Amino acid sequence: MKIDVIGCGSALSTKLNTSAILVEDNTQCWLVDCGPTIPRALWQRKLDINQIQVIYFTHIHPDHCAGLPALLGQWRSFKRSAPLTIYCQKPQQASLEQLVSLASWPDKDWPFPITWRTIEDQFQHENWQLESAATQHEVPNRALLINNGEFSLFYSGDGRPTKSSIALMRKAQLIFQECACFDALPESSSHGDYPQSLALYKELGEKPMYLYHCWDEYREAIEQAVKQEAHLHVSDDGLVLTSAEW
Numbered sequence: 001m002k003i004d005v006i007g008c009g010s011a012l013s014t015k016l017n018t019s020a021i022l023v024e025d026n027t028q029c030w031l032v033d034c035g036p037t038i039p040r041a042l043w044q045r046k047l048d049i050n051q052i053q054v055i056y057f058t059h060i061h062p063d064h065c066a067g068l069p070a071l072l073g074q075w076r077s078f079k080r081s082a083p084l085t086i087y088c089q090k091p092q093q094a095s096l097e098q099l100v101s102l103a104s105w106p107d108k109d110w111p112f113p114i115t116w117r118t119i120e121d122q123f124q125h126e127n128w129q130l131e132s133a134a135t136q137h138e139v140p141n142r143a144l145l146i147n148n149g150e151f152s153l154f155y156s157g158d159g160r161p162t163k164s165s166i167a168l169m170r171k172a173q174l175i176f177q178e179c180a181c182f183d184a185l186p187e188s189s190s191h192g193d194y195p196q197s198l199a200l201y202k203e204l205g206e207k208p209m210y211l212y213h214c215w216d217e218y219r220e221a222i223e224q225a226v227k228q229e230a231h232l233h234v235s236d237d238g239l240v241l242t243s244a245e246w
């Protein structure tokens with residue numbers, strides 16, 4: 001499994017792409033989230049136009065979905081033919097469908113089929129086993145566990161860890177956890193913070209954990225702090241990890 005961090009920034013970062021990852025193995029390729037700066041970052045990678053088969057939306061805050069019309073528009077312009085599957089939460093689908101229609105407006109026809117799938121607690125897509133769990137966020141957000149039979153990856157999307165998202169972290173070999181702030185946030189907060197992330201890292205046995213979606217003003221402090229820990233890191237735009245490394 002290969003993980004390419006397209007973006008690791010927070011919603012309003014002036015330096016980093018909005019948070020999204022590309023996950024692939026030799027059978028399939030998923031994009032997880034597609035905020036406003038993601039399409040150009042993908043185009044810079046010169047991917048095959050048919051390469052991404054699935055887009056998974058953790059939630060529909062604009063920094064996680066507003067790039068969708070631009071990406072679809074490019075696929076349309078360059079004659080993508082491969083089917084696309086979009087995973088989202090059912091109550092969020094109508095808003096995403098509006099973004100899809102914006103990509104081709106006023107035409108309604110698409111040159112490739114789009115299939116909508118609802119995110120379940122557990123589901124399978126081809127040979128990948130997937131699990132999702134709610135985090136604590138302003139709008140419902142579904143963290144994702146991907147297991148391709150050889151490797152397992154947890155990606156939180158936005159939000160403070162919950163019992164159920166931590167249960168998925170336990171099953172993962174590699175963890176990406178949202179960590180907005182260096183200082184502790186209230187337990188009712190919509191975001192993760194460094195003291196909680198560090199405690200989780202220790203509790204989970206110091207598995208490799210990458211923190212992301214840090215608010216710009218706290219990123220440096222978090223980068224300094226993780227230097228004390230062997231397997232705790234701050235994610236970065238363009239970071240590529242492969243399962244062979246573990």
Ligand SMILES: [Zn+2]
Pocket residue numbers: 059061137158
């Ligand atoms: Zn959000």
